[in-house]
Amino acid sequence: MREIRYLEAMREGLFEEMRRDPSVIVLGEDVRHSVRGLTKGIVGEFGPARIYDTPISEAAFTGLATGAALAGMRPVVEYQINALLFVAFDQLVDQAQKLRYMMGGQGTIPVTYVITASGARRALAGQHSDHLYPLLLHMGMKTVMPTTPEDAKGLFKAAIREDDPVMVLSPAALLATKGPVPDGDYVTPLGRARVAREGTDLTIVAVGPLVPEALVAAETLAAEGISAEVIDPRSLLPLDAETLLESARKTGHVVLFDDSNRTCGFAAELAALFADRAWEALRAPVRRITRADVPVPFSTPLESYVLPSRERLLDACRACRAAVQA
Amino acid sequence: MGELTRDQLVGFYRTMRTIRRFEQRVVELVNRNDIPGAAHEYVGEEAVATGVCHALRPDDVITSTHRGHGHILAKSGDPRRMMAELMGKSSGYNRGRGGSMHIADLRLGIFGANGIVGAGAPIACGAAMAAKLKGRDGVAAAFFGDGATNQGVLLEALNLAAIWKLPVVFVCENNGYAISASIREMSPLHHLADRASAFGMPGDTVDGMDVLAVNETASRAVARARAGDGPSFVECLTYRFVGHFTAEKALGIKYRSDEEIEEWRQRDPLVTYPAWLRERGICDPARVDAEVEAVLEEAVAFARQSPLPAAEEALDGMYATTYPGLPARGW
Ligand SMILES: Cc1ncc(C[n+]2csc(CCOP(=O)(O)OP(=O)(O)O)c2C)c(N)n1
Ligand SMILES: [Mg+2]
Numbered sequence: 001m002r003e004i005r006y007l008e009a010m011r012e013g014l015f016e017e018m019r020r021d022p023s024v025i026v027l028g029e030d031v032r033h034s035v036r037g038l039t040k041g042i043v044g045e046f047g048p049a050r051i052y053d054t055p056i057s058e059a060a061f062t063g064l065a066t067g068a069a070l071a072g073m074r075p076v077v078e079y080q081i082n083a084l085l086f087v088a089f090d091q092l093v094d095q096a097q098k099l100r101y102m103m104g105g106q107g108t109i110p111v112t113y114v115i116t117a118s119g120a121r122r123a124l125a126g127q128h129s130d131h132l133y134p135l136l137l138h139m140g141m142k143t144v145m146p147t148t149p150e151d152a153k154g155l156f157k158a159a160i161r162e163d164d165p166v167m168v169l170s171p172a173a174l175l176a177t178k179g180p181v182p183d184g185d186y187v188t189p190l191g192r193a194r195v196a197r198e199g200t201d202l203t204i205v206a207v208g209p210l211v212p213e214a215l216v217a218a219e220t221l222a223a224e225g226i227s228a229e230v231i232d233p234r235s236l237l238p239l240d241a242e243t244l245l246e247s248a249r250k251t252g253h254v255v256l257f258d259d260s261n262r263t264c265g266f267a268a269e270l271a272a273l274f275a276d277r278a279w280e281a282l283r284a285p286v287r288r289i290t291r292a293d294v295p296v297p298f299s300t301p302l303e304s305y306v307l308p309s310r311e312r313l314l315d316a317c318r319a320c321r322a323a324v325q326a
Numbered sequence: 327m328g329e330l331t332r333d334q335l336v337g338f339y340r341t342m343r344t345i346r347r348f349e350q351r352v353v354e355l356v357n358r359n360d361i362p363g364a365a366h367e368y369v370g371e372e373a374v375a376t377g378v379c380h381a382l383r384p385d386d387v388i389t390s391t392h393r394g395h396g397h398i399l400a401k402s403g404d405p406r407r408m409m410a411e412l413m414g415k416s417s418g419y420n421r422g423r424g425g426s427m428h429i430a431d432l433r434l435g436i437f438g439a440n441g442i443v444g445a446g447a448p449i450a451c452g453a454a455m456a457a458k459l460k461g462r463d464g465v466a467a468a469f470f471g472d473g474a475t476n477q478g479v480l481l482e483a484l485n486l487a488a489i490w491k492l493p494v495v496f497v498c499e500n501n502g503y504a505i506s507a508s509i510r511e512m513s514p515l516h517h518l519a520d521r522a523s524a525f526g527m528p529g530d531t532v533d534g535m536d537v538l539a540v541n542e543t544a545s546r547a548v549a550r551a552r553a554g555d556g557p558s559f560v561e562c563l564t565y566r567f568v569g570h571f572t573a574e575k576a577l578g579i580k581y582r583s584d585e586e587i588e589e590w591r592q593r594d595p596l597v598t599y600p601a602w603l604r605e606r607g608i609c610d611p612a613r614v615d616a617e618v619e620a621v622l623e624e625a626v627a628f629a630r631q632s633p634l635p636a637a638e639e640a641l642d643g644m645y646a647t648t649y650p651g652l653p654a655r656g657w
Contacts, residue, residue, distance in 0.1 A: 033506040033579040055476030055512040056443050056504055083442055087477075123363030123414075125425045127441035262654040293653040294644050299414030299422030300362055305637035312657045 001180035007037050007116070009149035009181045010170060013156040014038065014076065016185065018046055021074060024160060026051040027061050028078030036116040037175075038078060058084045062091035062113075066099065066165075069109045076112045076160060082119070082130050093139035096165045108163040114156070117172035118145070119209050119259055120307060126295030129303075131208070133169060133236055134260045137269070142166040143236045144190060147211040149179040151234055154188025162190065171209035171259075191238035195247070199229035202317055203247040205270060206230055206257040213310045214257050220314060226321055236266065244270070245278050252283035253320045257313050258290045265290050284323035287316040330541075336609045338380060338537045339600060342372040343611075343618045345396040346596050348405060351622055352395070352412060352426075356572045360630070361412045365426040368396035370567035373595040374499050375400040377540025378467055378560075381548045387435040387453040387466040389446030392427050393499075393566075394439030397469050401436050403429065405621060409629035417632035421639070437466075443504075444470060444477030447496065451483050454492040454551075465551045467495040467544075473504025475518050484525045484559070493551035495544065496522075498561045499534065505570045506581040522559035534562030535593040565590035 004012075018024045026039055032053045034040035042051045054061040058079070065075040079085060085092065096109055120129040136143050142164055146152040152170060159166035196211055197218050206214035211232045218228040229247050233239060248254050254274050258267035267288040274286050292306040349369050355361040368375065371393075379388065379400035390397040398408060403419075411418025411429050419429045430438035437453055440446045450468035457464030474480050475498060487494040498518055502509055515521065522529025528550075532543045540562055547558035567587065569575060600611035644653045 029504075030506045030579075033581055035505060035577055035579060037577075053507050053511065055507070056473045057476045057478065059478050087442070087479075123425065125363075125423070125428055125441065127427070262656050288657075290656040292641060292656040294641060295423075297423040297640050298363070298420075298425030298428070299635055301634050301637045302414075302422060302640040305640045306656065308656055316657065 001182060003178050004149055004181050005175070006149045006152045006170070006177050006179070007175040009153040010156050011038055011040065013153040014160075015042075015045065017157055017160045018042070018050060023072060023074045024050070024076060025068070025073055026076045026078065027054055027065060029054055029056060029080045031078055035080065036078065038114070038116045058088040059091050062088040063095060065111045066091065066096040066109055069111045070099070070107050074110045074160065076114060079113065079115045081117070081128055082115055082132055083127050085115075085132050085135070092165075093136070093141060097139055097141050100164070109165050110163045111165045112156075112159045112162075112168060113165065114168040114170065116170050117175060118169040119171045119173065120296055120303070121172040122303065123298060123300065125298040129296035131259045133167070134264060134266050136167050137237045137266065138264070140237070142190060142238065143169065144234060145169040145171065145208040145236060146188070146234055147171070147174060147208060147232050149177070149181050151188050151194065153181055154186055155190070155234065158187040158190055161187065166190070169208065173209040174212070177212070190235045191240055192235060193240035193243040194232045194234050195229065195243065196232045197228070197230040199227040199251065201227045201251055202229065202253040202255065202321060203251045204228050204230045204255050204257055204313070204317065205244060206232060207236075207259050207266060210257045210259055210308060214313065217310050217313050217317065221317055224318075226317065228317065241273055241277070244273065248274055248278040249281040252281050254282065254286045255313065255316045255320050256286065256288045257308060258288065259308060260291060261293050262288070262290045263293055284320045287320050289313050289316050332608055334380065335603065336614065338376050338541070339603060339609070339611060340614050340618065341376040341380070341400050342537065342596055342599065343614055344405065344621065345372045345375065345399050347618055347622055348395060348399060348408075351626060353572055355412070355626070362414060363425060364571045364573045365395070365412070366393040366571045367566070367568050368393055370590065370594070371499060371501060371534065371564045372396055373537035373540055373599070374497070374534045374562040374564050375469070377537045378469070378495070378497050378544040381541055381544040382465065382467060385435060385462070386464055387437055387450065387457075389437045389450040389453075389466070389468045390439040391446065391469055391471060391474070392439065392441055392443070393471070394427065394429060398429050398431070398436055398439065402434055403431060403436060405625035406628040409625040410632045413629045413632075414634060415629055415632035416635040417628070422635045444474040444480040446470065447474075447480045447483035448486065450494055451487050451492050454487070454494045455490065458493060463493075463552050465493045465495065465548050467497055467548075469497045469499060471504060472498065472500040472502065472509040472518060473507065473512070475521065476512055484527070484557070487557035488525045488527050491554065491556035493554070494557040495547045495551055496557060496559045497544070498559065499564055500561050501564050501566045503570075503581065506579055508581070517561060519559055519561035527557050527559055529559040529561065531561045531563065534564030535595050535598070537595055537599055567591055567594070
């Protein structure tokens, strides 16, 4: 299979969907010159009526996408940075996400939101480094975070075809990574997790930019005689609970490796899932490695301290395995 | 004008020169990875921060932007502690937590640079309101770009200041672009200052490459605010001579013509103003330049010698009143 970069795979997916469906339009800041690289070349192929450089008016262009979607368009909205979700939050969760339900199931709102460099990009400090998916999940918004080029394309295409609002988060740390991508048209369906590595002793559920880190950690653990299974949920909502539970029932040990804050974070939700539905199989308490609940600081030693690290994951995995002998 | 003293005129130059050279050193340090991340340079726009901040008193407040080094230096920020912050050192203004986009010094009335476009404007309104409620005649100046004028919170702040007659000066740094987006395409107005009348406040457009013109207009707006007559909007026409930020070259985008950049460079305030000072016999700019070099040399040395913060400090000081278990660790 050919190998291409994550960002290039996404771009391919976007172009294919724009060719397939003339109602797909693109909105966002600096999307014509494509500061993020995702939308490069759209004006050339599709002309200026399919792509709009917006003013710095996130609330307004998010709401505009909702209205356009209700009226038959299929907008793709790019947010230049994570923090723009805060500015757009009413329009995202109180409008786009709620309107269909609140109107008694009338209409559909097929908007795809994409953050093309999500999570911490390093040395950008507190207002540019949050990873906001728990807020969206909390409000019921479909959210995916692909971690391979193949999934980046497949999940982005699936998101665009979905008839509800979907947030696509593309971790900054993965945009330049390369991997195999099938030729031709395919989608990766929402709601299916990916087993990134099989193992028998311990389940690591890793999110987004932490998946490659977890795979490296699994190698270290293998050398210590611990066979770790690494699961990449990739679709955070809908969540493929069955794949996660099946793994936990097999290994009896679960460590969660999450890129969001601790309190009410995604890992907290997963821990509850395992407690509810795999309790009888668990042989040690579920452990979580997450961010600390502080704004991500600028200075490198501080920043590294508050973000989840592979070293802490390894410690948690060892402790989780050790618990069984006790 | 007319009332400006020789010291003030020389002071304008010292500030502008400090900003220019500070930014040039920052770029060198970013390129050498001594400063992590990226920085938004203020090169070309020095006359705006200088003209405005020299119209303020030390107890007045400013709110700044992602492109904030110039505002902070012009409001008497210490280059040593700024440089240390940019390098993420514990002697930095924010103990290394903020970096380029977040430098603050509350004692100097610097209520922070800001990473979110438009976010500083309502904060300036609040500082102005507090000054009023405490019976002081303090003023707050909010800096923001042309791009920020399309942000909802900024428009809301204009109205708040207008209805409550808050002592605020809204300083719009119109450098023509928000990253790649030309303000010509993002607003139908020829002058952004025309928005002011819709909020019931005076709006002026000035040549932001002319420090004397900026200072004169800003002084009038500040005097009006101080007298209790409410907010004003000052649009300064300016230009950034360089990319949006230090990493722009890597993006490979081009949205401004070379001719346009050259045209504005011809009006470089760091060329025209010192020439004017020399012609009038007001001072020898070269002597100021030497002073500025010495200050910046020392600032870089201070920053380099300062230690990095200890990792565990990252969890300190989140709350004024803390409780057991706060803030939660991630492990
Ligand atoms: C609310 C918000 N939207 C978008 C961004 C990303 N961004 C950072 S600077 C910038 C352009 C700002 O343009 P302008 O206000 O004209 O200031 P300038 O950079 O020209 O000084 C953008 C879009 C942001 N930081 N905050
Ligand atoms: Mg601008």
